[in-house]
Amino acid sequence: MKTKTGIVMELNKSSACLLTNTGEFVKVRINTPLPSIGSIYSGKVINSLPLTKKALIAASLTIFILFNSMIYAYSKPVTSVVVDMNASFSIKLNHWNKIIKISPLNQAGEELLSSVAIKNKELSEGLNLLFTKSYYKDNNHLNEDNCEIIIYISDNKTINISNFETSVKEKNMTLSVNYESSEKINNEIKHQIMNKKRNQNNQNNSENNSYNNGKTPSNNSNGNDNGTKKRKGSE
Amino acid sequence: MKLNPFKKNNNQIYYTENREEFIEKNKNFIYRCAFKVCKRKLSWENDDELSIALISFNKACDTYKEDKGNFFSYASLLIRNTLIDYFRTQRNTPYLIFDDEDNKKDFIDTKISLDSYEIERENTHRAEEIQLFSEDLYKYGVNFSSLIKLSPTHINTRNNLLNLANKCASNDTIMNYIISKKKLPINQIVLMTNSKRKYFDKWRKYLITLIVLIHSDNYPYIKSYLNIKVGDSNEN
Numbered sequence: 001m002k003t004k005t006g007i008v009m010e011l012n013k014s015s016a017c018l019l020t021n022t023g024e025f026v027k028v029r030i031n032t033p034l035p036s037i038g039s040i041y042s043g044k045v046i047n048s049l050p051l052t053k054k055a056l057i058a059a060s061l062t063i064f065i066l067f068n069s070m071i072y073a074y075s076k077p078v079t080s081v082v083v084d085m086n087a088s089f090s091i092k093l094n095h096w097n098k099i100i101k102i103s104p105l106n107q108a109g110e111e112l113l114s115s116v117a118i119k120n121k122e123l124s125e126g127l128n129l130l131f132t133k134s135y136y137k138d139n140n141h142l143n144e145d146n147c148e149i150i151i152y153i154s155d156n157k158t159i160n161i162s163n164f165e166t167s168v169k170e171k172n173m174t175l176s177v178n179y180e181s182s183e184k185i186n187n188e189i190k191h192q193i194m195n196k197k198r199n200q201n202n203q204n205n206s207e208n209n210s211y212n213n214g215k216t217p218s219n220n221s222n223g224n225d226n227g228t229k230k231r232k233g234s235e
Numbered sequence: 236m237k238l239n240p241f242k243k244n245n246n247q248i249y250y251t252e253n254r255e256e257f258i259e260k261n262k263n264f265i266y267r268c269a270f271k272v273c274k275r276k277l278s279w280e281n282d283d284e285l286s287i288a289l290i291s292f293n294k295a296c297d298t299y300k301e302d303k304g305n306f307f308s309y310a311s312l313l314i315r316n317t318l319i320d321y322f323r324t325q326r327n328t329p330y331l332i333f334d335d336e337d338n339k340k341d342f343i344d345t346k347i348s349l350d351s352y353e354i355e356r357e358n359t360h361r362a363e364e365i366q367l368f369s370e371d372l373y374k375y376g377v378n379f380s381s382l383i384k385l386s387p388t389h390i391n392t393r394n395n396l397l398n399l400a401n402k403c404a405s406n407d408t409i410m411n412y413i414i415s416k417k418k419l420p421i422n423q424i425v426l427m428t429n430s431k432r433k434y435f436d437k438w439r440k441y442l443i444t445l446i447v448l449i450h451s452d453n454y455p456y457i458k459s460y461l462n463i464k465v466g467d468s469n470e471n
Contacts, residue, residue, distance in 0.1 A: 007460055009365055010379040017379045021462045022333035023393045023445070025379065025386040038362025 004028060005042040008035050015046055075100050080154040080185050083127065087112045087134055090189045091123070097159055099126045105192040107199070112137070124163040127151075131167060151177045154185045254296060258289070264307065265292050268314040273465050284318060291317040304356035305349050312459040319449075319463055323405040331401060332394045332466030361456045368454055371447055375417050377440045385440050394466065396438055399428060400445035410450060419443060 004026050006018030016030045018041060028043030035041040077092035077100060088105035098120050104110040116133050118126045131149075149168060153159060161177070168175045180188075258265075269277055269288040277285050295310040303309045322328055349357070372378065387393050403409045403424060412420040419442065421435050435442065448454055448461075 007361055007365070007457065009369070017383055019457070019460070021460055022335050022390060023386075023397065023461050024388070025382040027383045036358065036362065038360070038365055039358040 001044045001047070003042055004045055005040060008037050008039055008041050011035070011037060016041065016043065018043070074098075077101065079159070080189075081123065081159075082152040082185055082188060083130070083149070084151075085131060085134060085149040087130070088192060089113070089130070090192075091126070093123055093159075097123050099123060102126070105189065106196055108134075123159055124161045127161065127164040128167055131164070135171060148174045148176060151175065152180050152185055152188065153177060154180060254293075257296070258292060261292065264310075265289060265314065268311045269318065271464070272315055272318045275465070284321070287317055287321050288314045302356060304360070305353040308349060308353070308357070312455055315459045315463075316455050319458070322465070323401055323449075328398075328401060328405070329465045330394075330467065331397050331463050333390060333397065334462040334464040334466070335390065357456065361460075364454045364457050368448070368457065371451070372444060375440075375443050375447070377443055381440060382444060385438070387438060387441065392438070396442050396445060397463070399424070399430070400442055400449050402428065403442075403446050404450040410446075413443075413446065 004018060004020055004024075006020035006024075006026065008016050009019050009025070010017040011030070011034070014030065015027050016035065018026050018028055020026060027046045027048070028041070029046055030041070030043055074094055074096075076094060078095050079093040079097070081091040081093060082105070083089045083091065087108035089109050090103050090105055091099055092101040094100050099118055099122075100120070102113065102118055104113050112130060112134050116129055118129055121129070151161075165175055265288050266277065266285065269284050273284050279285055291314045292310055295306070295313045299306055299309055319331070322331065369379065387396065403413070406427065409420055409423055409427075412418075412423070419435065419439060421432060421439075424430075424435065425432055448458060
């Protein structure tokens with residue numbers, strides 16, 4: 001804050017109006033000892049914004065904070081759901097049971113997700129979409145009768161998925177809903193993701209090896225090993 | 236040792252007989268006062284400003300009383316104010332400015348040092364003037380708190396308004412209008428100068444303050460506190 005010197009024209013509780021020698025009327029802070037009117041005083045300038053500017057700043061700040069907190073509340077995951085319908089997914093829901101994140105847990109899931117827009121939909125609706133898409137896909141296994149779809153929901157949350165249930169029943173399949181603790185579900189998800197990664201690595205290795213096999217015969221044993229590993233991962 | 240020539244202890248002959256000698260001794264002081272305001276070299280033979288300064292110094296000798304504080308600061312006050320009034324009456328009124336740099340250029344021996352009693356006296360005089368000034372401004376609907384928000388921050392604007400106020404103060408018809416109706420005759424002023432109406436609406440109250448201050452003879456202390464000097468007309 002700048003300091004200005006001038007004649008004290010008016011005294012208030014904590015401020016004084018000075019007239020500087022360059023003809024400016026300024027408001028400055030006064031300290032003890034208090035100056036008298038007519039004396040020459042130096043003080044720190046008080047800059048006060050006009051009321052409308054202050055109101056504008058306050059309003060825009062509150063809007064900004066509100067907006068951010070709304071976004072935060074909306075995108076905070078509260079429930080974790082794991083779906084296994086041959087294509088496996090891990091779904092995160094917010095307070096309002098909308099899907100905020102969905103990640104595939106196996107290859108089939110990945111393929112399915114790429115063709116479906118599912119974010120921000122209610123759980124029931126989203127599951128329906130996934131279900132119908134996978135049902136009508138060419139190489140899915142759901143077409144076999146009496147296939148079971150398993151859903152794991154974290155922390156005993158009761159979510160209305162009756163729509164999904166009815167559509168599953170229409171296709172003569174069973175739906176089992178399990179309630180687990182979120183810990184168990186998270187572990188399950190991690191386990192599935194590890195498996196998926198292992199599968200991918202094995203696939204890459206086998207591709208490399210088959211390419212190399214043409215050149216060096218010493219890689220034959222590797223090829224066999226890869227075969228056994230693959231079988232394990234597909235369980 | 237500071238000689239106050241008008242104290243009863245010192246020779247009172249300064250007061251009447253040795254006036255000429257006293258003025259001769261203080262010619263330097265008079266020159267410096269005038270130089271500070273006019274900001275250019277002055278010559279005793281040619282320049283009117285110096286003769287006016289002499290006249291004011293003489294008047295200060297006549298009108299000085301103990302309660303006016305330090306004699307030399309009183310004299311410089313009178314000289315400054317008379318010169319500013321003189322500029323108004325000239326045909327080619329010079330462009331006046333609020334000068335900010337005065338303090339840096341003063342040499343130690345030219346500064347007038349005041350003791351606490353003299354500072355008190357000055358403060359009292361200023362306080363009396365401020366009281367009158369605020370009553371006067373009240374008639375125009377202006378008070379100091381509103382002036383805080385309404386005084387221009389940029390010094391060039393203030394200089395502009397200072398010169399406008401000076402022009403208005405020298406024009407009798409405008410002054411009559413202002414004093415009788417307590418308002419600015421904006422149409423006349425717009426005609427007289429080349430400024431826009433919006434400019435006046437914005438700085439109306441500040442301009443009124445300056446006009447009242449400049450035109451009236453009641454506020455010498457406040458007027459002389461403002462560092463009004465002659466500036467270059469290029470600074471427009």
